[in-house]
Amino acid sequence: MSDAVKPEIKPAETTVNNASKGGKGTKGAKGPKGGGASYNINLVNAKDGEVVTRFPPEPSGYLHIGHAKAALLNQYFAQAYHGKLIIRFDDTNPSKEKMEFQDAILEDLELLGIKGDVVTFSSDYFQQxxxxxxxxxxxxxxxxxxxxxxxxxxxxxxxxxxxxxxxxxxxxxxxxxxxxxxxxxxxxxxxxxxxxxxxxxxxxxxxxxxxxxxxxxxxxxxxxxxxxTYDFCCPIVDSIEGVTHALRTIEYRDRNAQYEWMLKALGLRKVYVWDFSRMSFVRTLLSKRKLQWFVDKKLVTGWDDPRFPTVRGVRRRGMTVEGLRTFILGQGPSKNILNFDWSLIWATNKKVIDPIAPRHVAVIKENVVKVTIEGGPTEPYTEEKPKHKKNADVGTKQVIYSSEIYIDQDDAETIKDNEEVTLMDWGNAIMKTIHRDGDKVTAIDAVLHLEGDFRKTEKKITWLAATADATPAVLVDFDYLITKDKLVETDDVADFVNPNTEFKTPALADLNVRDMKEGEIIQFERKGYYRLDKPYSEGSPAVFFTIPDGKVVQRYGAKK
The missing domain is CATH 3.90.800.10 (Glutamyl-tRNA Synthetase; Domain 3)
Known part of the structure; x- marks a missing residue:
């Protein structure tokens, strides 16, 4: 059975405007289920069945989470009023635009469950x-x-x-x-x-x-x-295409008067504008120009780098579609400008993955401690155990039991001679003798004590059979790309580059890791959640990316 965590992609949940025909506003409209935001924004002259919204990305980069908010909100109101959503590529600057970006944006939108009723291009209207x-x-x-x-x-x-x-x-x-x-x-x-x-x-x-x-x-x-230019193109094409309500981020507010002037000067149909706040995060760049700078300087691996706020980047880090949609729709169409901490969105994601992420074991390779267990099996043997104790549907895994096991140095350093501990998913053992070299533990002699009561032990320790099945792995953690919480327009991004943002820790994982596929999400018990970025192969370790869980603690990390 696959270990993959792949939540179902669901369309935005909507409640139709009770005002219905000819009604004003969204009185009675509720936000997506579970979201705390108000969607009652008094959308002017919004008539059921006649609302047309649009999402107009420029194909000059990959979709980031700020774009995702705009796309999801435009979809939300189009669906709430039984209207239409136009996906329109604002392709008016050939110096920056590529088919690569256009195709990627469509793929990412589909991944988010967003599909326009029609896909158009500003370039279709060049002559007009x-x-x-x-x-x-x-x-x-x-x-x-x-x-x-x-x-x-x-x-x-x-x-x-x-x-x-x-x-x-x-x-x-x-x-x-x-x-x-x-x-x-x-x-x-x-x-x-x-x-x-x-x-x-x-x-x-x-x-x-x-x-x-x-x-x-x-x-x-x-x-x-x-x-x-965008300022000329946008109102014209909105009017020509039948857009009734242009929902866009509040940074365009000063240009709303300009938008209206263009329509009046050309005698075109009026379009109503609604501003909502841009979704910003601390120490995060959402400017495509600045993100492109990081790509060009090779400070990242590409637009899907796990340190990037692109949809592909956060997905590669371990963000689920459901977690991303839930968080964004939970913010709603408010005009309040907020600079979010990433812990909030990752905490939302944890609620998605925790009930379904298979549990596995890994120990840190550096200074790993071998424990020799008296009374352990004379030969290693394997048992089937549940991957998730609270969710049988996740399936089972193989656990190897052996008289020699590995435990983390951090755990070993806390153990005293003759202390009884619980070996998780096995039973109790008495750690008779702790062998040390200075502050480091080099080995432990133990006696199996399965009749011991796990409720009376202070320490519950993860362990791994010290056999050839222990699978080489690398656990990778990341830090922010920039050192300042919020860059202003006059800041030079080069002055705020974080020199150390990637941390790699060699580890040994259980044998089940060998069968995992790229993109699968698991939990290494007592270490955290991880997404497999590179599967294991002979001579090449499995590479796992740490998935933040909403806590601001970095558990592991050695500088790359």
Missing amino acids: MYDLCIQMIKDGKAYADDTPVDQMRQERTEGIASQRRERTVEENLKIFQEMTEGTEEGLKNCIRAKISVTSPNKALRDPVIYRCNLTPHHRSGTKWKVYP
């Missing part, structure tokens, strides 16, 4: 957006600007109008054509919306809406040399 940009220029609501980037940024900050702001419509159209052709003159320019120069909301200070890029697009190739 291009035509709308021309319309905006003709209406005097946009202009071409060749101001250098740094100067433009400074002028926007200081509320200074660009010298190009009053160009004529004819001149702006001519330059936009140059941009379209990717000429030398075109490459110097961008198109800016003509909104305001001095607005207190700096998002309204003439934002860029089109720019040149000669990099071939991963879907449209070299057809286009000009691309819309």
Whole structure:
């Protein structure tokens, strides 16, 4: 029987809005079962059967847990109102986007139980957006600007109008054509919306809406040399595709007025916006640019590195789909900005894996102590034992009994001469003589005492038969990639890199480990939960990643 812990992937549990037809808000709507968050957010003009939400990831990196929250919430409200969810790839920056990322995002969404009613691409609407940009220029609501980037940024900050702001419509159209052709003159320019120069909301200070890029697009190739920015693209495509409610993270709040301006300026259908808080964790990077920096510097193994907050990364560390969904949906669509400690999400995950994780044994190889047991079996023998004492459905495992066993040095150091201890899943033994070399225990002579009462012993010790079946393994623990709880925009990530983040401890595990497959989750008794990242093979140890359980204690770890 497989040891794998693979919880069933379930769709989000929803309760339909009782207001039903024509009702406002989500009065009466409850959050997912078991979640403490309120989902009664008064979703404006939300009508049962007519709500359309969207999740618009950019295919420039892998899905991380912040994206997962946005996707799950958009799915939740689409289902709650018997509406529709659009998965739309915001593929308007060919310099960063790849098919690799696009495919991975779809795979991760499916893993999370999220499947859009339709999958679309912003690039499907390049022509419509291009035509709308021309319309905006003709209406005097946009202009071409060749101001250098740094100067433009400074002028926007200081509320200074660009010298190009009053160009004529004819001149702006001519330059936009140059941009379209990717000429030398075109490459110097961008198109800016003509909104305001001095607005207190700096998002309204003439934002860029089109720019040149000669990099071939991963879907449209070299057809286009000009691309819309997110701020121009998003409201337009939302309106065209029939989105009724755009749910997005609160970091976009200042751009909501800009979003509305674009729709009004172009005469497009109104879309309602709801902001919810971004899910942030201490000492964790959710910026794809910063995560890419770690990948490029080879400080991690890739986007699925177990230290990464990507869906693939946390899954590789041992996060279950059910644990991830439960935690995220439990936070709900609140606007409150919180910086979570990872212990919270791992504690949620523990509730998923503890009832079904098979129990096994491992001892730390360094300074392992051999115990010779008088009265033990003359020859090693094997018995079938339950993998989980409280869940028979998990199956059975083989336990080898021998007159010579291994125990951890940490346990051996606490034992006194003639002390009676309990050998877990066997019985009591009297530790007659403790052999030491300085502070270290080198060996123990013991006498089996099966008639002893385990309730009267102070120490319950895990052990492993000292036979050739003891399986080489490596237990790997991890620390945060950065040393600061929360980086700000002006921080250089290179200044806060944690130099020691991976810790490897050689161990010996029971023989059942030899049959385990990659991805299986188990508990090594008295050590914690682990996910098998690399199966055992002759000459190559099994590699297990520690799964945090919500406690802030690192049990094992020797620097790599």
